[in-house]
Amino acid sequence: MGDGGAGAGAKGGDSVQLPERAMWWDERVDFQTAFLQQLSKNVPNIYSAEMDPMVEMQEEMVQMKIFDHLEWYLFREDPEVCLEKLQQSGISQLCGKVFKGGETTYSCRDCAIDPTCVLCMDCFQNSIHKNHRYKMHTSTGGGFCDCGDIEAWKAGPLCTNHEPGAASTTKEKSECQLNEELIAQAKKMFPSLIKYLVDMTVWEEHKELPPVLMTREKTDHYYCVLFNDEHHSYDHVIYSLQRALGCELGEAQLHTTAIDKEGRRAVKEGSYVSCQEAKEDIKRHSENVSQRPLHVEVLHADVMAHQKFALRLGSWLNKLMSYSSDFRQIFCQICLEEEAGSEKPCFISMLMLWDAKLHKGARKILHELIFSSFFMEMEYKKLFAVEFVKYYKPLQKEYISDDHDRSISVTALSVQMFTVPTLARHLIEEQHVITIITETLLEVLPEYLDKNDKFNFQGYSQEKLGRVYAVICDLKYILISKPILWTDRLRVRFLEGFQSFLRILTCMQGMEEIQRQIGQHIEVDPDWEAAIAIQMQLKNILLMFQEWCACDKNLLLEAYKECHTAVIRCSTSSHSREKTVLQLCGHTLESIRYRVSVDPVSIHLPLSRTLAGLYVRLGKTGAISRLQEFVHSEQFQVELLVEYPLRCLVLVAQVAAEMWRRNGLSLISQVFYYQDVKCREEMYDKDIIMLQIGASLMDPDLFLLLILQRYELVNAFKKMMPTKDQDLIKQCNILIEEMLQVLIYVVGERYVPGVSNVTKEEITMREIIHLLCIEPMAHSAIAKSLPENENNETGLEKVINKVAVFKKPGVSGHGVYELKDECMKEFNMFFYHYTKTQHSKAEHMQKKRRKQENRDEALPPPPPPEFSPAFSNVVKVLNCDIMMHILRTILQRAVQLETHLWTEAMVQMVFHLLSLGLLEEKQLLEKAPEEEVTFDFYHKASRMGSSALNALNIVMLLEKLKSVPQLEAQKDMINWILQMFDTVKRLREKSSLATAATTSGSETTKGDETQSTQDKEKAERKRKAEAARLHRQKIMAQMSALQRNFIETHKLLYENTQETQGREEVMEEESTPLAIDSSRIALGPKRGPSITEKEVLTCILCQEEQEVRLEGAAMVLSACVQKSTALTQHRGKTLELSGDTLDPLFMDPDMSCGAHTGSCGHVMHAACWQKYFEAIQLNSRQRLHVEQIFDLENGEYLCPLCKSLCNTVIPIVPLQAQKINSEDAEAVAQILCLARWLEIVMARISGYNTKGEKQNVPSSVSKGMGDFTSEFHSILSFGVQPSAKYSNSIKEMLVLFATTVYRVGLKVAPNEADPRIPMMTWSTCAFTIQCIENLLENEGKPLFGSLQNRQHSGLKALVQFAVAQRTTSPQSLIQKHLVRLLAVLLPNLKVEDTPSILDVDMFHILVGAVLSFPSLYWDDTVDLQPSSISSAYNHLYLFHLVTMAHITQILLTSTTESPIAQAQDYSEEAHAAESFCREVCQYTSGCFSRDVPGWHVWDCVKKGITPYLRCAALFFHYMLRVSPPESLLLVSEEEEFKALCSYLSLPTNLFLLFEEYWGTVSPLLQRWCADPAVLSFLKGKNISIRYPRKRNNLIQLPEDYSCLLNQASQFRCPRSFDDEQKHPVLCLFCGAMLCSQNTCCQELVDGEELGACTYHALHCGAGVCMFLKIRECKVVLIEGKTRGCLYPAPYLDEYGETDPGLKRGNPLHLCHERYRKLHLLWQQHCIVEEIARSQETNQIFFGFNWQLL
Ligand SMILES: [Zn+2]
């Protein structure tokens, strides 16, 4: 409160001395007058600069001039002290935190009363629900934390923060009682404050203030104020402002952002006239771009100032409220007081009523004030609710015509009150709230009523109707908790509300009638969405009304009566009363003359369906026995009840029969939703129930006649067929199928409580079983296919484990549920919620399964549950005359082979009905004595149907059908039915009960006599299946040949074969030399032979093979070069964005950025590749409009085989096999020791230097090198050979690739002559090897033999390329580079700017030096290169030198930490280490003196150097192709080290190197250590990299996703200070949290605006980066400015599914395998590839502006 610091003067003061400011008020008797005077004096001054407010100063002033006074007056002592006291004791039990848009809220599915009960992040984290089945959601703003509301939670209503006594010490009383005086003061002050607040808020006079505030001369100071609305876009407003005010874009943007946020803003100040002009201008300009003008007002400056202060006063009060319950109560009391004798509503109602007129900023503050006062006090919340309901109608009407979001409307508060069970009851009982809501609906909807008083939403406004849904939603809220206790009053009020609700349904019953279009197609599809949307909204409300009614038998009967009357009223009022008479099989039906195909029909029948719902509840509760008391049987008119739902079902059938083709798509959509899970419970399902009601109450024959009549199928079942028209016959067949299906449902579908005795769980289980009979499904897919109740629950979790088994997902895909075997028997092929496709899929699946299990393929219905008494008559439909007639007619037609008159589906349905009849009779017979069972299906079916001569009964017909070829597939089913007939017959005859018992159900054991025929059948079936399989195979082959991206499939094959091949290849390669048992040493005189292999490669483009040869045409490998920070030790280091001035010869030891070369391993002829590339170029030029995913300008293309993104090719250069004669080598060893070698090298270098320029290098070089007499040419004396001659085509490719590495690695324009080209070649070679070494280590794989094929061939090509590249550059240039490299090791070379040994990466030096060394053999006259023996020594000595430098480097930097363990053997190495340390100590003049034991030094050195040795082994292996020792093919640390040393000709005690070369090395060591940079490091002035370098990993993510959300909620944008929600994004490389997709954090780079992520990626990942969008739970991969893709986040819910967008909101946990996969994607440099692949498949992302991410 005292945040302005202005109360500071009072510190330590005493209330007698200091209440000066408080006294100031006291001088005036009347607080009100004093207060207003004070305001009128100060407010206009404080808020005078509206255009450019200095917010902080305003705050300070308002605190000092106004609030300090108020606070002192209120507390009569130092407000800070007093508030502190209140704070400690006054923590409320209610949290009441108000949510902002975008904030995450939590609900508990186990404990919340309804899903609207939510917790804020803090409360949730401290609550018991953290471990329950919670849901996460993103708030749209305006909600309120329900922590502490005991009515909202079944358990755990309080978090530990809000638990009484938990937070503050042990105070029993959670509320601090204010003292009398303070209460008196508050009571005195609050009324004036509130009155002022309300008065100013609702003040409508723009030019004048209320007289009491007008104390000074009125100035001509006005503002032109622009208001926010939802009709104008950002751009519209900016445009209008720019035009009207002539302001800059920036200013206009500023205004617009402020308007959007605050709701209003002064855009111009000045005289009244000028503001008025501006207003007109803005209106005019905005009208030009949009339909309506912007809302602009001209306000007097003082009015503006007071209104602003009024809101500030609001937030002051808001804060005060949080301190004490007494304050809240006083405040609420005053707000609720009505002025005596005045008509005006109380203050709070005034504010509510004014809400829609207020701007956004004002509304927010007032709503928060309501939250912090009324909603924190239960008693006052109730009183507020009463006021709210009192003005409900006008408020909703205002809201509907308002254009602001619901979240900032006062009407949105309804959910806070209506969902509280006690409040809801109170409001229903005392305030008629149900009636009020429904009446409101009736009052806002009339504009949609047609002349028949039915709704018709043609031409509706979606936006406006969307607002009406809010009212419907309120109805849901008020009904969401069913009352447990019913009072008479509640009953009466509820029934009143129900009646009122029926009036709405009456307007819907039969609305939007349609009529079949004949001849012409309809011109425009009518609007159908609105009506369907309302149906969806109403679904759960209708169900809730029915549930409420069912709480109480009397109520239910009353409600049924009301509803019945309404239905009958609707049914009799319309259409013809004309009757027709129909006769069939001796039964006569008289019915209304009506045809669905001709007369109007409607799909909307909510009244009928509610009635059906109430009827089954009557059945369930048993109240049905008293139904006669309420509805007389003559009033019942069951035919009328059935009529409309039946018409609707017939409509569906006719649509299926394509009779309504000309009515367009809208009808198809309506029919779809009618049966869809979102609507079916209150549409389709209820219509079926209504037919069941009809079937149970009507004479069965008449019922069926009515059905035949309505389906217009009477003639189809008379003897003669009326037509020969094929189309009509087809139509008729579909209609018959549809009708049979409905009949199956009427008698077979009993899974409704009330229809039979089933529980909700059983129903859900059955739904799930049938879904899983189609295929195994993911949790979310099942959930989506089940209806949700009002709490958004499907009941899925309760039962799923009873019927299904969960199968976990792999690293991709999702977990699925598979049906348990024992549930398969529940499968009903004609399950009424199956769509046509689901039906056939399920049938197919189940038949396949049975075939696999070697069982018959009959799929009879499972025995249905018994009908409840109210519905028991339904089964009579099965054995009535008309049914028999129908069944027999169809079978007869099948037997007589009248092919066009029947279909297989039709016959299947007849079988199903027969099965149902037989099952029913069997069940009855098993339960009761034979003579009591009157259901005589068997008897009827085995009776002759007509007197005709050739008449057959059904059993006979079935026997005949067995030989009908078209019914081959149904044979098993026919057999099953015949057996059932037999079973029932035996039961009837009571002959052999024992046999009958075993021959039950679907699992029939077959008699011996049938066995042989069945075997034959089986064999035949097998043969057919085999033929079908072959046929399928053929088709598949043809199809895949045609498949457009058949390469994709091809690629998979390729990769699979490759992996195995690759391994073989490696093994083979390593094992051949083993036979010769040659040396496995790569360096020095004992060097082993190269693996010589004839390389024959196949070009993926022309498929021709070619051997790789020096002089041949070049073969190339597709490759991708990219900058990489994968190895950086210094993440976030600012990288040079362009390498124009960069010197890449030395790699910084922090490895902050390198150039990585990767390859997909696919080989092409250089010529073929060039042709291919040109072809793409041409292609893209022809289709300019198509955006390319790859950048041709920069050489990008997709690998023609695997579609990986590539940007260059590596030439494949054959290895120059070298072999050493060991005798010669040994001989050379005698003379060529390191010292001698160095001498020769120095001589050569100085020789060049003297030759080239007149530098006085020699003298300095010779210094310290002892005897120096070598001659310039002596280097040649140990053996030379002519240089390799490459073909032109290879040379060309060498240049091409080298230039790409240079261009991409440095981000510069290509320049073939740049001296840095060779440096980049060495650099990418070294860097790529380091990356691979790192990856192998990370994956725990051995150094050799485990590389993927693509890595292997890429590396081979890269190293050989690097060897050959030298020949395409001027040798003098290479020499220059070499000298600079050597200068690091040989300080005597004295080259300027040579870095110290601590400032370079030694492996890069090694690679550069080895590759450039042959240039020393070059001379103007001859082109020579070292012989094998010379090379062997060169490599050996270079390597040893670099290694010693590296050991020194490690010693200096990485041995500082004291050892943890003590006991270590005193080994030889330790001894050597100690003495070496002493030397180093000496050379650094004591700067290096580590008091660490020798063994520890050795340990550090060994650990530190291993990565380097591993890289070196890889490098020399790929360069020289000498086989490595066996143990490098294994993973074992100790073995590995030995093997490495042996392969690289090193002693395992590395310090021996120094001993061996001491004479030569000690002067070098001395100079290395004396380098100023080294000394300054040792003195602690610089820091340096430690070895081994750390391996980079993606950042650690929390296990629980809500922790991340928690982090995100604390995130504040570093650039802007408002509390608007941002899009926090987490960099997975470095853990930085960024403010994405927001203008505040954009950066300007090279004249382009980059979003925070894109900008961050430039430095963090050299353009390639991986982010986690926290609120959306999605990973984003980006590359550069233009490319990116989304990737599923590595978080899974317990069902193994990801939740992008947090749509489902289930708890999510980190999946380590998936996160690991992301890690590898990064370390393998495959992010770019992944992006390209994803962009290829999801073309949608082209539109996305990745740059601004
Ligand atoms: Zn909370």
Ligand SMILES: [Zn+2]
């Ligand atoms: Zn809490």
Ligand SMILES: [Zn+2]
């Ligand atoms: Zn819970």
Ligand SMILES: [Zn+2]
């Ligand atoms: Zn080719």
Ligand SMILES: [Zn+2]
């Ligand atoms: Zn490829």
Ligand SMILES: [Zn+2]
């Ligand atoms: Zn980062």
Ligand SMILES: [Zn+2]
């Ligand atoms: Zn920002």
